[in-house]
Amino acid sequence: MKLPKGLDGVVVDQTKISSTQNAVLTYAGYPIKELQNAPFEEVVFLLWHTRLPSADELKAFRKLLVSKMVLPDETIRLMTRIAKEPQHPMSILRTTVSLLGTTNDVERDDPPRILGKMLTAIAAIIRIRDDQPVMHANSDWGVVENFIYLFSGERPTAERVAMFNTVMVLHADHEFNASTFTARVVASTKADYYSCLTAAVCALKGPLHGGANEKVFKMLETIRQTGQEPTAYVNDQMAKGRKIMGFGHRIYKNGDPRATILREIARQIAHETDNDAYFALQEQIRDYMFEKTHLHPNVDYYTALIYHCFGLDKKTFTMMFAACRTAGWLAHITEQQAEGCLIRPSSEYVGQTNRHYRADKEEM
Numbered sequence: 001m002k003l004p005k006g007l008d009g010v011v012v013d014q015t016k017i018s019s020t021q022n023a024v025l026t027y028a029g030y031p032i033k034e035l036q037n038a039p040f041e042e043v044v045f046l047l048w049h050t051r052l053p054s055a056d057e058l059k060a061f062r063k064l065l066v067s068k069m070v071l072p073d074e075t076i077r078l079m080t081r082i083a084k085e086p087q088h089p090m091s092i093l094r095t096t097v098s099l100l101g102t103t104n105d106v107e108r109d110d111p112p113r114i115l116g117k118m119l120t121a122i123a124a125i126i127r128i129r130d131d132q133p134v135m136h137a138n139s140d141w142g143v144v145e146n147f148i149y150l151f152s153g154e155r156p157t158a159e160r161v162a163m164f165n166t167v168m169v170l171h172a173d174h175e176f177n178a179s180t181f182t183a184r185v186v187a188s189t190k191a192d193y194y195s196c197l198t199a200a201v202c203a204l205k206g207p208l209h210g211g212a213n214e215k216v217f218k219m220l221e222t223i224r225q226t227g228q229e230p231t232a233y234v235n236d237q238m239a240k241g242r243k244i245m246g247f248g249h250r251i252y253k254n255g256d257p258r259a260t261i262l263r264e265i266a267r268q269i270a271h272e273t274d275n276d277a278y279f280a281l282q283e284q285i286r287d288y289m290f291e292k293t294h295l296h297p298n299v300d301y302y303t304a305l306i307y308h309c310f311g312l313d314k315k316t317f318t319m320m321f322a323a324c325r326t327a328g329w330l331a332h333i334t335e336q337q338a339e340g341c342l343i344r345p346s347s348e349y350v351g352q353t354n355r356h357y358r359a360d361k362e363e364m
Protein backbone atom coordinates (compact mmCIF):
# COMPACT_ATOMS: atom_id res chain seq x y z
CA MET A 1 0.00 0.00 0.00
CA LYS A 2 1.40 3.44 -0.97
CA LEU A 3 0.54 5.95 1.72
CA PRO A 4 0.15 9.66 0.89
CA LYS A 5 3.11 11.47 2.42
CA GLY A 6 2.05 13.69 5.34
CA LEU A 7 -1.65 13.11 4.50
CA ASP A 8 -1.03 15.00 1.24
CA GLY A 9 -4.34 15.26 -0.61
CA VAL A 10 -6.23 13.20 1.98
CA VAL A 11 -9.65 14.63 2.82
CA VAL A 12 -10.05 13.93 6.53
CA ASP A 13 -13.33 15.71 7.31
CA GLN A 14 -15.82 18.29 6.10
CA THR A 15 -15.88 21.99 6.96
CA LYS A 16 -18.03 25.00 6.07
CA ILE A 17 -15.42 27.50 7.24
CA SER A 18 -12.85 27.78 4.45
CA SER A 19 -11.56 26.01 1.39
CA THR A 20 -8.48 25.85 -0.84
CA GLN A 21 -10.21 23.88 -3.59
CA ASN A 22 -8.63 24.44 -7.00
CA ALA A 23 -5.94 26.46 -5.20
CA VAL A 24 -8.39 29.31 -4.54
CA LEU A 25 -8.68 30.32 -0.89
CA THR A 26 -12.25 31.07 0.12
CA TYR A 27 -13.79 31.86 3.51
CA ALA A 28 -17.33 30.47 3.71
CA GLY A 29 -17.46 30.66 -0.08
CA TYR A 30 -16.04 34.19 -0.53
CA PRO A 31 -12.69 34.42 -2.40
CA ILE A 32 -9.94 35.92 -0.30
CA LYS A 33 -9.22 38.38 -3.09
CA GLU A 34 -12.63 39.95 -2.50
CA LEU A 35 -12.22 39.93 1.29
CA GLN A 36 -8.72 41.40 1.46
CA ASN A 37 -9.98 44.87 2.41
CA ALA A 38 -12.98 43.76 4.45
CA PRO A 39 -12.74 44.77 8.12
CA PHE A 40 -11.09 42.03 10.18
CA GLU A 41 -14.12 41.91 12.51
CA GLU A 42 -16.38 41.19 9.55
CA VAL A 43 -14.14 38.33 8.45
CA VAL A 44 -14.08 36.90 11.98
CA PHE A 45 -17.89 37.06 12.03
CA LEU A 46 -17.95 35.31 8.66
CA LEU A 47 -15.64 32.53 9.86
CA TRP A 48 -17.63 32.02 13.05
CA HIS A 49 -21.13 32.22 11.54
CA THR A 50 -20.43 31.31 7.86
CA ARG A 51 -22.42 34.38 6.79
CA LEU A 52 -21.69 38.10 6.57
CA PRO A 53 -23.03 40.32 9.37
CA SER A 54 -25.54 43.12 8.75
CA ALA A 55 -24.24 46.67 9.36
CA ASP A 56 -25.75 46.67 12.87
CA GLU A 57 -24.41 43.22 13.66
CA LEU A 58 -20.94 44.26 12.53
CA LYS A 59 -21.03 47.37 14.70
CA ALA A 60 -22.11 45.37 17.73
CA PHE A 61 -19.60 42.60 17.01
CA ARG A 62 -16.72 45.08 16.72
CA LYS A 63 -17.73 46.66 20.03
CA LEU A 64 -17.97 43.24 21.64
CA LEU A 65 -14.55 42.08 20.42
CA VAL A 66 -12.82 45.31 21.47
CA SER A 67 -14.46 45.13 24.91
CA LYS A 68 -12.82 41.71 25.33
CA MET A 69 -9.31 43.03 24.59
CA VAL A 70 -8.40 43.06 28.24
CA LEU A 71 -6.70 40.73 30.71
CA PRO A 72 -7.23 40.42 34.46
CA ASP A 73 -4.45 42.13 36.45
CA GLU A 74 -3.53 38.81 38.04
CA THR A 75 -2.99 37.29 34.58
CA ILE A 76 -0.71 40.19 33.58
CA ARG A 77 1.22 39.71 36.80
CA LEU A 78 1.75 35.99 36.13
CA MET A 79 2.49 36.64 32.46
CA THR A 80 5.13 39.20 33.35
CA ARG A 81 7.06 36.54 35.21
CA ILE A 82 6.92 34.17 32.23
CA ALA A 83 7.45 36.74 29.48
CA LYS A 84 10.72 37.95 30.99
CA GLU A 85 12.28 34.51 30.50
CA PRO A 86 14.90 34.35 27.73
CA GLN A 87 13.06 31.61 25.82
CA HIS A 88 11.68 32.18 22.33
CA PRO A 89 8.46 34.29 22.33
CA MET A 90 6.53 31.37 20.83
CA SER A 91 7.53 29.28 23.84
CA ILE A 92 6.33 32.12 26.05
CA LEU A 93 3.07 32.25 24.09
CA ARG A 94 2.59 28.49 24.40
CA THR A 95 2.81 28.75 28.19
CA THR A 96 0.73 31.93 28.24
CA VAL A 97 -2.15 30.34 26.31
CA SER A 98 -2.11 27.46 28.74
CA LEU A 99 -2.04 29.97 31.61
CA LEU A 100 -5.03 31.83 30.15
CA GLY A 101 -6.93 28.55 30.44
CA THR A 102 -6.33 28.37 34.18
CA THR A 103 -7.46 31.80 35.36
CA ASN A 104 -10.48 32.30 37.63
CA ASP A 105 -12.87 33.61 35.01
CA VAL A 106 -12.17 30.88 32.46
CA GLU A 107 -15.64 29.29 32.66
CA ARG A 108 -17.12 32.38 31.02
CA ASP A 109 -14.66 32.29 28.12
CA ASP A 110 -16.35 32.04 24.74
CA PRO A 111 -14.74 32.75 21.32
CA PRO A 112 -15.04 36.60 21.56
CA ARG A 113 -13.47 36.66 25.03
CA ILE A 114 -10.77 34.20 23.99
CA LEU A 115 -9.87 36.13 20.83
CA GLY A 116 -9.70 39.36 22.84
CA LYS A 117 -7.50 37.74 25.45
CA MET A 118 -5.20 36.16 22.88
CA LEU A 119 -4.61 39.44 21.01
CA THR A 120 -4.06 41.31 24.26
CA ALA A 121 -1.72 38.64 25.61
CA ILE A 122 0.39 38.54 22.43
CA ALA A 123 0.76 42.32 22.45
CA ALA A 124 1.54 42.25 26.18
CA ILE A 125 4.31 39.66 25.71
CA ILE A 126 5.99 42.03 23.24
CA ARG A 127 5.63 45.01 25.59
CA ILE A 128 6.80 43.16 28.68
CA ARG A 129 9.86 41.76 26.93
CA ASP A 130 10.75 45.27 25.75
CA ASP A 131 10.37 46.61 29.31
CA GLN A 132 7.47 48.75 28.14
CA PRO A 133 4.17 49.28 29.96
CA VAL A 134 1.22 47.10 28.95
CA MET A 135 -1.27 49.26 27.03
CA HIS A 136 -5.08 49.34 27.30
CA ALA A 137 -7.48 49.07 24.39
CA ASN A 138 -9.55 52.07 23.35
CA SER A 139 -13.27 51.30 23.02
CA ASP A 140 -13.70 53.80 20.15
CA TRP A 141 -11.25 52.01 17.85
CA GLY A 142 -11.52 48.73 15.95
CA VAL A 143 -9.71 45.47 16.72
CA VAL A 144 -6.80 45.99 14.31
CA GLU A 145 -6.09 49.56 15.34
CA ASN A 146 -6.17 48.50 18.97
CA PHE A 147 -3.96 45.50 18.38
CA ILE A 148 -1.25 47.62 16.71
CA TYR A 149 -1.55 50.15 19.54
CA LEU A 150 -1.28 47.41 22.17
CA PHE A 151 1.96 45.97 20.78
CA SER A 152 3.59 49.21 19.55
CA GLY A 153 2.34 51.75 22.10
CA GLU A 154 1.52 54.16 19.28
CA ARG A 155 -1.76 54.91 17.55
CA PRO A 156 -1.29 53.84 13.91
CA THR A 157 -2.36 55.89 10.90
CA ALA A 158 -5.45 54.79 8.97
CA GLU A 159 -3.17 53.59 6.12
CA ARG A 160 -1.17 51.35 8.46
CA VAL A 161 -4.38 49.97 9.99
CA ALA A 162 -5.61 49.12 6.49
CA MET A 163 -2.36 47.31 5.68
CA PHE A 164 -2.35 45.32 8.90
CA ASN A 165 -6.05 44.60 8.48
CA THR A 166 -5.30 42.89 5.17
CA VAL A 167 -2.47 40.90 6.77
CA MET A 168 -4.84 39.74 9.52
CA VAL A 169 -7.62 38.88 7.06
CA LEU A 170 -5.25 36.86 4.85
CA HIS A 171 -3.94 34.88 7.83
CA ALA A 172 -7.27 34.40 9.58
CA ASP A 173 -7.93 30.89 8.28
CA HIS A 174 -6.62 28.26 5.91
CA GLU A 175 -8.76 25.13 6.19
CA PHE A 176 -6.91 22.07 7.52
CA ASN A 177 -3.37 23.47 7.83
CA ALA A 178 -1.12 21.79 10.41
CA SER A 179 -2.01 23.99 13.41
CA THR A 180 -5.74 24.02 12.67
CA PHE A 181 -5.78 20.28 12.16
CA THR A 182 -3.93 19.90 15.46
CA ALA A 183 -6.54 22.07 17.17
CA ARG A 184 -9.29 19.95 15.63
CA VAL A 185 -7.70 16.70 16.77
CA VAL A 186 -7.65 18.01 20.35
CA ALA A 187 -11.19 19.40 19.97
CA SER A 188 -12.33 16.01 18.71
CA THR A 189 -11.65 14.59 22.17
CA LYS A 190 -14.02 17.28 23.55
CA ALA A 191 -11.14 19.09 25.24
CA ASP A 192 -11.65 22.79 26.12
CA TYR A 193 -10.76 25.78 23.90
CA TYR A 194 -7.48 26.61 25.64
CA SER A 195 -6.18 23.04 25.38
CA CYS A 196 -6.94 23.12 21.65
CA LEU A 197 -5.31 26.54 21.24
CA THR A 198 -2.20 25.56 23.17
CA ALA A 199 -1.76 22.60 20.86
CA ALA A 200 -2.33 24.81 17.81
CA VAL A 201 0.37 27.24 18.96
CA CYS A 202 2.79 24.32 19.36
CA ALA A 203 2.13 23.19 15.78
CA LEU A 204 2.42 26.72 14.41
CA LYS A 205 5.81 27.25 16.05
CA GLY A 206 7.77 25.01 13.66
CA PRO A 207 9.66 26.51 10.70
CA LEU A 208 7.75 24.42 8.16
CA HIS A 209 4.58 26.24 9.29
CA GLY A 210 4.30 29.61 11.05
CA GLY A 211 7.92 29.69 12.15
CA ALA A 212 8.96 30.33 8.55
CA ASN A 213 8.37 34.12 8.68
CA GLU A 214 11.11 34.64 11.27
CA LYS A 215 13.52 32.50 9.25
CA VAL A 216 12.75 34.49 6.11
CA PHE A 217 13.86 37.69 7.77
CA LYS A 218 16.93 36.00 9.22
CA MET A 219 17.86 34.99 5.68
CA LEU A 220 17.46 38.57 4.42
CA GLU A 221 19.56 39.91 7.28
CA THR A 222 22.27 37.30 6.74
CA ILE A 223 22.56 38.06 3.04
CA ARG A 224 22.78 41.79 3.68
CA GLN A 225 25.22 41.45 6.56
CA THR A 226 27.57 39.07 4.76
CA GLY A 227 27.30 40.87 1.43
CA GLN A 228 26.77 37.49 -0.22
CA GLU A 229 25.10 37.37 -3.63
CA PRO A 230 21.50 36.15 -3.13
CA THR A 231 21.98 33.57 -5.88
CA ALA A 232 25.10 32.25 -4.13
CA TYR A 233 23.20 32.09 -0.82
CA VAL A 234 20.36 30.09 -2.37
CA ASN A 235 22.76 27.74 -4.16
CA ASP A 236 24.79 27.23 -1.03
CA GLN A 237 21.77 26.48 1.19
CA MET A 238 20.23 24.10 -1.30
CA ALA A 239 23.56 22.34 -1.87
CA LYS A 240 23.53 21.70 1.88
CA GLY A 241 20.04 20.17 1.52
CA ARG A 242 18.35 23.11 3.26
CA LYS A 243 15.06 24.61 2.19
CA ILE A 244 14.72 28.30 1.40
CA MET A 245 12.24 29.66 3.90
CA GLY A 246 9.10 31.33 2.60
CA PHE A 247 8.97 29.23 -0.58
CA GLY A 248 6.83 26.29 -1.56
CA HIS A 249 3.44 25.14 -0.37
CA ARG A 250 1.66 21.85 0.02
CA ILE A 251 -1.42 23.13 -1.82
CA TYR A 252 -0.40 26.12 -3.92
CA LYS A 253 1.99 24.71 -6.49
CA ASN A 254 1.46 27.66 -8.88
CA GLY A 255 1.67 30.43 -6.29
CA ASP A 256 0.07 31.32 -2.97
CA PRO A 257 -2.76 33.83 -3.61
CA ARG A 258 -2.04 35.50 -0.27
CA ALA A 259 1.58 36.16 -1.23
CA THR A 260 0.47 38.02 -4.37
CA ILE A 261 -1.51 40.49 -2.24
CA LEU A 262 1.13 40.73 0.49
CA ARG A 263 3.87 41.47 -2.03
CA GLU A 264 2.24 44.81 -2.89
CA ILE A 265 1.85 45.72 0.78
CA ALA A 266 5.49 44.79 1.42
CA ARG A 267 6.60 46.90 -1.52
CA GLN A 268 4.62 49.92 -0.29
CA ILE A 269 5.48 49.78 3.40
CA ALA A 270 9.15 49.03 2.66
CA HIS A 271 9.25 52.18 0.57
CA GLU A 272 7.53 54.25 3.25
CA THR A 273 9.90 53.03 5.99
CA ASP A 274 13.16 53.22 4.05
CA ASN A 275 13.39 49.46 3.68
CA ASP A 276 13.44 49.32 -0.13
CA ALA A 277 16.73 47.43 -0.05
CA TYR A 278 15.06 44.54 1.76
CA PHE A 279 12.23 44.46 -0.75
CA ALA A 280 14.66 44.58 -3.69
CA LEU A 281 16.52 41.64 -2.14
CA GLN A 282 13.28 39.71 -1.79
CA GLU A 283 12.56 40.29 -5.45
CA GLN A 284 16.01 39.01 -6.42
CA ILE A 285 15.57 35.85 -4.34
CA ARG A 286 12.06 35.35 -5.68
CA ASP A 287 13.21 35.59 -9.30
CA TYR A 288 16.14 33.28 -8.74
CA MET A 289 14.08 30.72 -6.82
CA PHE A 290 11.59 30.58 -9.66
CA GLU A 291 14.36 30.20 -12.23
CA LYS A 292 16.06 27.46 -10.21
CA THR A 293 13.15 25.55 -8.65
CA HIS A 294 9.86 26.88 -10.02
CA LEU A 295 8.83 27.38 -6.40
CA HIS A 296 6.76 30.45 -5.50
CA PRO A 297 6.78 32.57 -2.34
CA ASN A 298 4.21 31.62 0.27
CA VAL A 299 2.30 33.68 2.85
CA ASP A 300 5.31 33.94 5.17
CA TYR A 301 7.71 35.41 2.63
CA TYR A 302 6.39 38.96 2.47
CA THR A 303 4.85 39.16 5.94
CA ALA A 304 8.38 38.90 7.32
CA LEU A 305 9.25 42.24 5.74
CA ILE A 306 5.86 43.79 6.57
CA TYR A 307 6.26 42.94 10.27
CA HIS A 308 9.79 44.32 10.24
CA CYS A 309 8.45 47.57 8.78
CA PHE A 310 5.91 47.68 11.62
CA GLY A 311 8.89 47.80 13.97
CA LEU A 312 8.56 44.23 15.22
CA ASP A 313 11.49 42.07 16.27
CA LYS A 314 11.77 38.99 14.02
CA LYS A 315 11.39 36.70 17.03
CA THR A 316 7.82 37.96 17.46
CA PHE A 317 6.75 37.36 13.84
CA THR A 318 5.27 33.92 14.45
CA MET A 319 3.24 35.30 17.37
CA MET A 320 1.72 37.73 14.87
CA PHE A 321 0.69 34.76 12.76
CA ALA A 322 -0.87 33.20 15.88
CA ALA A 323 -2.73 36.45 16.62
CA CYS A 324 -4.34 36.43 13.17
CA ARG A 325 -4.97 32.67 13.01
CA THR A 326 -6.70 32.51 16.41
CA ALA A 327 -9.91 33.59 14.65
CA GLY A 328 -9.76 30.56 12.37
CA TRP A 329 -8.64 28.19 15.12
CA LEU A 330 -11.66 29.19 17.21
CA ALA A 331 -14.01 28.65 14.27
CA HIS A 332 -12.61 25.17 13.66
CA ILE A 333 -12.59 24.16 17.32
CA THR A 334 -16.26 25.17 17.59
CA GLU A 335 -17.18 23.32 14.39
CA GLN A 336 -15.26 20.21 15.42
CA GLN A 337 -16.81 20.14 18.89
CA ALA A 338 -20.30 20.63 17.47
CA GLU A 339 -20.23 18.39 14.44
CA GLY A 340 -17.14 16.21 14.43
CA CYS A 341 -16.37 12.86 15.99
CA LEU A 342 -13.16 11.61 17.58
CA ILE A 343 -10.23 11.88 15.15
CA ARG A 344 -8.30 8.67 15.55
CA PRO A 345 -6.68 7.45 12.32
CA SER A 346 -4.82 4.18 11.84
CA SER A 347 -1.21 3.55 10.92
CA GLU A 348 0.61 1.10 8.73
CA TYR A 349 2.99 -0.85 10.98
CA VAL A 350 6.41 -1.28 9.33
CA GLY A 351 8.42 -2.53 12.31
CA GLN A 352 9.51 -6.07 13.07
CA THR A 353 6.98 -8.83 13.59
CA ASN A 354 6.86 -12.29 15.10
CA ARG A 355 9.32 -11.59 17.87
CA HIS A 356 9.32 -13.54 21.13
CA TYR A 357 10.40 -11.92 24.35
CA ARG A 358 11.76 -14.97 26.12
CA ALA A 359 13.75 -16.30 23.15
CA ASP A 360 15.27 -12.89 22.42
CA LYS A 361 16.21 -12.38 26.08
CA GLU A 362 17.96 -15.77 26.20
CA GLU A 363 20.00 -14.85 23.14
CA MET A 364 21.25 -11.59 24.69
Ligand SMILES: CC(C)(COP(=O)(O)OP(=O)(O)OC[C@H]1O[C@@H](n2cnc3c(N)ncnc32)[C@H](O)[C@@H]1OP(=O)(O)O)[C@@H](O)C(=O)NCCC(=O)NCCS
Nearest residue numbers: 207208209212242243244245246247248249250298299300
Ligand atom coordinates in the same frame (compact mmCIF):
# COMPACT_ATOMS: atom_id res chain seq x y z
C1 LIG B 1 5.78 24.32 2.91
C2 LIG B 1 6.43 22.99 2.59
C3 LIG B 1 6.63 22.23 3.90
C4 LIG B 1 5.51 22.22 1.66
O1 LIG B 1 6.06 20.98 1.57
P1 LIG B 1 5.53 19.74 0.74
O2 LIG B 1 4.29 19.97 0.03
O3 LIG B 1 5.56 18.60 1.69
O4 LIG B 1 6.62 19.63 -0.33
P2 LIG B 1 8.04 18.99 -0.13
O5 LIG B 1 8.69 19.50 1.13
O6 LIG B 1 7.93 17.51 -0.26
O7 LIG B 1 8.79 19.58 -1.36
C5 LIG B 1 8.73 19.06 -2.67
C6 LIG B 1 10.08 19.28 -3.32
O8 LIG B 1 10.33 20.68 -3.38
C7 LIG B 1 11.47 21.02 -2.60
N1 LIG B 1 11.15 22.20 -1.82
C8 LIG B 1 9.96 22.53 -1.27
N2 LIG B 1 10.04 23.68 -0.63
C9 LIG B 1 11.31 24.10 -0.78
C10 LIG B 1 11.98 25.25 -0.35
N3 LIG B 1 11.38 26.17 0.38
N4 LIG B 1 13.28 25.38 -0.68
C11 LIG B 1 13.90 24.45 -1.42
N5 LIG B 1 13.30 23.34 -1.87
C12 LIG B 1 12.01 23.17 -1.55
C13 LIG B 1 11.69 19.85 -1.65
O9 LIG B 1 13.02 19.72 -1.24
C14 LIG B 1 11.22 18.69 -2.50
O10 LIG B 1 12.24 18.35 -3.40
P3 LIG B 1 12.51 16.80 -3.80
O11 LIG B 1 11.23 16.34 -4.42
O12 LIG B 1 13.65 16.89 -4.72
O13 LIG B 1 12.80 16.10 -2.51
C15 LIG B 1 7.81 23.21 1.91
O14 LIG B 1 7.62 23.88 0.70
C16 LIG B 1 8.77 23.95 2.81
O15 LIG B 1 9.37 23.34 3.69
N6 LIG B 1 8.92 25.30 2.61
C17 LIG B 1 9.83 26.08 3.44
C18 LIG B 1 9.17 26.41 4.77
C19 LIG B 1 8.06 27.41 4.64
O16 LIG B 1 8.20 28.43 4.00
N7 LIG B 1 6.94 27.12 5.32
C20 LIG B 1 5.79 27.98 5.34
C21 LIG B 1 4.66 27.36 4.61
S1 LIG B 1 3.28 28.43 4.44
